[in-house]
Amino acid sequence: MNIFKRLWRRIFPRRPDLELSFVEGDTPPENLSPGHLVVAKEGDELWAAALLCPCGCGERIELALIDAANTKWHLVSKDRLSPTLHPSVWRKTGCRSHFWVRSGKIVWCAE
Ligand SMILES: [Zn+2]
Structure with a gap:
């Protein structure tokens, strides 16, 4: 990132769709608020x-990040204001939303 961009970001911080936070433990909290991605961790795990x-x-959407799970997501970026998840999230029930979480932004997948 060049110096101008960096300066611009400092003056006008980008508001992410999702802000990352961590909780200690193996389960994310019951109560979530919109615009937050909460990751449960124990130590480095x-x-x-x-x-x-x-x-x-x-x-509520819950995604497994541990190696033992069959379906597993990676938290590619742990930056608080620009978390990135891989692969995409696709709800098979209910609203059937399909989206990516990239650099703190929700990127919708076209059906
Ligand atoms: Zn939905």
Whole structure:
């Protein structure tokens, strides 16, 4: 990132769609607030990430981050204001939202 961009970011901080926070333990908290991605961790081990569905339906989405899980997501960027998850999140029930979390932004997948 060049110096001008960096300076611009400092003056006008970008508001992310999702802000990352961590809790100690193996389960994310019951109560989540919109715009937050909460990751449960014990020491260096990341267990699970949770967020409220960004479509606004209010459903809770929980993603396994541990190696033992069959379906597993990677928290590629642990930056507080620009978390990135891989692969995409695709709800198979309810609203069926399909999106990526990239650099703190929700990127919707076209059906
Ligand atoms: Zn939804």
